[in-house]
Amino acid sequence: MRCLVVYASLNQVHRLKRHIYRGGLYVDMVRAPQCLGARGCSFALACDPSLLPAIRDASKDLAIEIRGVFTESPGGYVSLG
Amino acid sequence: MTYLDNAATSWPKPPAVPAAMRKMIEETGGNPGRSGHRAAMKAGETVYACRESLASLFGVADPLRICFTSNATESLNLAIKGSLEPGDHVVFSAMEHNSVWRPLREMERHGVSISMAPAGPDGIVRCDSIVSQLRPDTRLIVLIHASNVNGALNPIKEVGRIARDRNIRFLVYAAQTAGIVPIDVESMKIDLLAFPGHKGLLGPQGTGGLYVRDSIQLRPLKHGGTGSDSDSPAQPEFAPDRYESGTLNTPGIAGLNEGVKYLLRHGVAEIQRRERTLTERLLGGLVEIHHIHVYGPANAGERTGVISFNIEGRDPVLVADELDRTFDIACRAGLHCAWLAHRTQGTDQTGTVRFSLGALSTEEDVDAALAAVQTLAQKGKR
Numbered sequence: 001m002r003c004l005v006v007y008a009s010l011n012q013v014h015r016l017k018r019h020i021y022r023g024g025l026y027v028d029m030v031r032a033p034q035c036l037g038a039r040g041c042s043f044a045l046a047c048d049p050s051l052l053p054a055i056r057d058a059s060k061d062l063a064i065e066i067r068g069v070f071t072e073s074p075g076g077y078v079s080l081g
Numbered sequence: 082m083t084y085l086d087n088a089a090t091s092w093p094k095p096p097a098v099p100a101a102m103r104k105m106i107e108e109t110g111g112n113p114g115r116s117g118h119r120a121a122m123k124a125g126e127t128v129y130a131c132r133e134s135l136a137s138l139f140g141v142a143d144p145l146r147i148c149f150t151s152n153a154t155e156s157l158n159l160a161i162k163g164s165l166e167p168g169d170h171v172v173f174s175a176m177e178h179n180s181v182w183r184p185l186r187e188m189e190r191h192g193v194s195i196s197m198a199p200a201g202p203d204g205i206v207r208c209d210s211i212v213s214q215l216r217p218d219t220r221l222i223v224l225i226h227a228s229n230v231n232g233a234l235n236p237i238k239e240v241g242r243i244a245r246d247r248n249i250r251f252l253v254y255a256a257q258t259a260g261i262v263p264i265d266v267e268s269m270k271i272d273l274l275a276f277p278g279h280k281g282l283l284g285p286q287g288t289g290g291l292y293v294r295d296s297i298q299l300r301p302l303k304h305g306g307t308g309s310d311s312d313s314p315a316q317p318e319f320a321p322d323r324y325e326s327g328t329l330n331t332p333g334i335a336g337l338n339e340g341v342k343y344l345l346r347h348g349v350a351e352i353q354r355r356e357r358t359l360t361e362r363l364l365g366g367l368v369e370i371h372h373i374h375v376y377g378p379a380n381a382g383e384r385t386g387v388i389s390f391n392i393e394g395r396d397p398v399l400v401a402d403e404l405d406r407t408f409d410i411a412c413r414a415g416l417h418c419a420w421l422a423h424r425t426q427g428t429d430q431t432g433t434v435r436f437s438l439g440a441l442s443t444e445e446d447v448d449a450a451l452a453a454v455q456t457l458a459q460k461g462k463r
Contacts, residue, residue: 008309008310008317008319008322009114009307009308009309009317009319009322010113010114010122010125010308010309011114011129011132011145011309011321011322012145012319014125014126014129015129015143015144015145018129018133029122030117031116031117039309039310039311039312039313040309040310040311040312040313041115041308041309041311042309043114043117062143
């Protein structure tokens with residue numbers, strides 16, 4: 001089970017990924033599924049749930065808005081806020 | 082060929098530049114920021130890597146404030162037209178290129194007023210000249226960092242302080258200095274930095290960019306698809322998406338990244354030091370030749386390696402043509418798309434011959450140019 005942290009743009013996702021990587025953590029980048037509905041074409045960081053605090057901190061540090069946090073489940077995606 | 086036209090476009094490029102472009106086209110593929118497949122994501126990584134390289138070069142904290150354009154002219158149009166409202170006032174200099182002057186004249190038709198700060202006889206625009214043109218309604222100062230006509234370097238850091246103290250937006254046109262003269266947007270208090278990718282940054286033609294300070298929100302020049310906020314009829318509010326509608330020149334940006342990485346490896350200060358040595362050699366040689374008039378600052382420390390001159394009584398375009406055909410020397414003659422600057426230095430009726438050095442120029446290039454000019458000057462008037 002992994003989490004998706006959704007952002008508006010690939011540019012933002014790249015910025016966050018690189019920032020997090022410099023802190024010694026690796027997260028993946030994916031195109032956000034359309035059903036997550038973050039205003040159309042969106043991209044997401046995909047990660048183990050344990051990395052969510054680091055991603056939230058990085059988003060805050062860089063002032064990049066999170067447009068949704070979801071976890072994958074057998075029934076689809078569950079919003080984590 | 083002896084290539085002395087680096088102010089028009091740099092040549093040769095580091096081999097990694099065309100190699101990266103070729104790889105992007107032949108191997109990577111993909112359109113960044115659109116699809117989610119691996120090729121598109123890989124292309125996006127390259128584009129972001131270039132933003133990071135440029136941010137590192139210019140002292141920009143947030144790479145997302147680097148917006149890609151097709152050239153410096155587009156960057157200037159975005160910065161100027163995106164900043165100004167009817168009733169605003171702009172100060173610009175008497176050394177500006179048409180890529181500044183023409184958008185400003187266009188904005189004049191839309192209720193913007195403009196004032197020109199004179200330059201000294203050497204082409205340098207001094208701070209008091211800028212200050213003398215400021216008004217309470219001045220919204221923007223636009224200043225060329227170094228003249229594309231005679232290489233005169235302007236006091237960007239000092240003007241930046243003047244602008245910041247008065248809460249006036251400061252736009253620097255760095256076509257002849259990006260990658261050639263160290264630029265730090267923070268210490269120089271630059272709000273908007275317009276730069277081409279294909280000159281001092283050693284990238285391919287069709288690339289350029291604009292740094293937009295994080296507190297600034299410009300009106301976009303283009304509207305359309307950005308791969309973000311796709312359910313909205315409005316442009317995104319965030320950079321760089323707000324300013325980058327349409328597919329980017331991804332192969333060009335891949336090449337540009339390699340050019341900038343070359344500069345980061347070698348250091349712009351070192352490149353400037355080397356170019357300054359060549360400039361002294363070229364300047365010193367030219368002024369020794371009879372019947373030659375050289376324009377711009379006499380001191381290499383006050384200029385770049387862009388050197389304009391005329392041979393007494395000779396048409397500069399014909400001189401450049403002879404340099405090309407007889408001596409295999411590539412340079413540019415004419416008004417260099419900068420009539421204002423030529424008017425300032427008194428060559429608006431004649432134009433000049435322009436030699437422009439680059440990061441990969443050599444002493445042999447300089448000596449070949451001096452020998453050729455010596456020969457042409459001795460031939461007398463034509």
